[in-house]
Amino acid sequence: MSQAEAIDTSAMKVSDEVAIQITGMNKWYGAFHVLKDINLTVNQGERIVVCGPSGSGKSTLIRCINALEEHQEGQIIVDGTELSSDLKNIDTIRSEVGMCFQHFNLFPHLSILENCTLAPIWVRKIPKKEAEETAMRYLEKVKIPEQADKYPGQLSGGQQQRVAIARSLCMEPRIMLFDEPTSALDPEMIKEVLDTMIDLAKEGMTMIVVTHEMGFARQVANRVIFMDAGQIVEQNEPEEFFNNPKSDRTKLFLSQILGH
């Protein structure tokens, strides 16, 4: 994917409305300081790619945004709601923020359709029939409506990840988080998942993507963030970031992942 094709970005508008505001956030795992003084503002409609070496805290950062990890210091405001230990707030935020995982985490005991309708039915209290129609619409969008009655174990990795995306979309979230969505996939399947994500970006979804797919970053992102040792080292527009990195750490990282 090093040769990024130009895509139609006309619908990808970044609005002035703030979707996520992180100020002075710190997190420790026991005595280990994983995230150091993170400040980040994400506007509605932004597509942000977070990259960095492993262990740099990029996954932890996005997992803090929907409270899968607890932060100890600082403030995270998602869609106007502050993340605190109040369970009500956490549930509100989680139903507004969709998340896709590296290992898909589909529910193996439920069919594809049931995977997609579970949360709308039980969290949003949408009638079953309506939830199924919505689910089918999103399954069509990720191009696997014919698999609706199968179980996750019967699908390929790429298909499973697309189902996972559809499952998140069924909750009609305003923000989507992707935690290395293509890292566990065979090369042949990476493209189908990236294409789905590109479609999503074209529709104006706010996305934060942790990934090593630099082609995707060039094509879709409006901002690339480079993290190392728990800190944001550099952020810039993709063009500048890739062609003209400022920090030595970034240069080294880029030379390592783009060099082969």
Add this chain to the structure above:
Amino acid sequence: MRDLSYVRTEMLGEREPPMGTSGIVKWIRENLFSSIGSGILTVLAIYFIYQFLAGILPWIFQSSWTANSLGECRDAIKEAYGEDTEGACWSVIAERYNQLLFGFYPKELYWRPILAFILLGFAIAPVLFDKFPRKFLIFSAIFPFLGFWLVWGGSIWLPISVMLGFVVAYYATKLLPAIVGSLGSIIGAMVLPILWWLLLAGPVAGMLHNILPLGIESVTSDKLGGFTLSVLIGVVGVSLSLPIGILLALGRQSNLFVVKTICVGFIEFIRGVPLITLLFVASTLLNYFMPPGTSFDLVLRVMIMVTLFASAYMAEVVRGGLAAIPTGQYEAAAALGLDFWKSTRLIVMPQALKISIPNIVSNFIGLFKDTTLVSIIGLLDPIGLSTAIRANQEWNGIVWELYAFVALLFWIVCFSMSRYSMYLERKLKTSH
């Protein structure tokens, strides 16, 4: 230079497998005579099976069904099959099967446990097989009270008033949250029905019975016995130990210190004590802890102890299942906005229980067989009755026939459970 290039121009289609790789000949060759060693073992096994059957089948079938005592029976067999024959004396079963099945339950009331047993079938069918109409689950919910009333008899108002306790709990969860908040309503839903059962259920039932006496002849617990008793204790233990075990397992994983400590303490204490000790506690000590004047039925006490015992084991089995669920499942459920109870009920538990099916059913089978221990505290289950029958002058000296019959009864139930668990595993399999 060797030419290494190769291009496939057309893809190959599928072909039928070669002859001799399927069918019965193949099966016999693969499974019985795959090598010289396995051939020898097959022949030896066939020889031993033949010897075993040649020994036991004549004993089973050259038997007497009509004699009135052991001596009479032996004479009848010798007369019919020759001097040297030793046959089974099934007469003892023919004469005493009523007792082995029902204990000392009044003969003219046998229809009540039988009816309860048949209704039990209807009550568990919708729980076991999802092809059954879901409406039958209402009957499953009512059955415990109906079954209790059929077996013990007495006023119909008592089971109804006990059932009202659950109605109290239901309305507590519905109405209280608006008044005392969600935590208060959970506590209320637990405390109110207990208060109802302890203080009001009895008097209310008595009052209703005075107004409208509806009831059937009551049968006291000391009349209960035989296989009916085993089934009663077994069914109560099986159906209550799973839900209690699930709650204990969840409690053990809880972040709440008090809940966790109570659950761990309970599980470790119960598991560290032999069942027989608990049964002795039930039969003798428990009355000391009760308020004076309350006489608590012995069978009921034993049921409680057996259930608690099985729950502690069940909790550990379920915990094993829970440990096998990847954290990703919890995270995915949380990321979709499911709260703890919803994600437990919809995502975690179905998978954990599915993994634990073989162990759960093993525990059920063990529990059902452990009910025979009640014979030690003097309850007349089939084992207790066998001892009593053997002490009888007419049947003194009989061993195999009685225990074979009891074993057969238990085997039928346990084997059914085992088959059901295999059916369930196949049905729930969602991957290849």
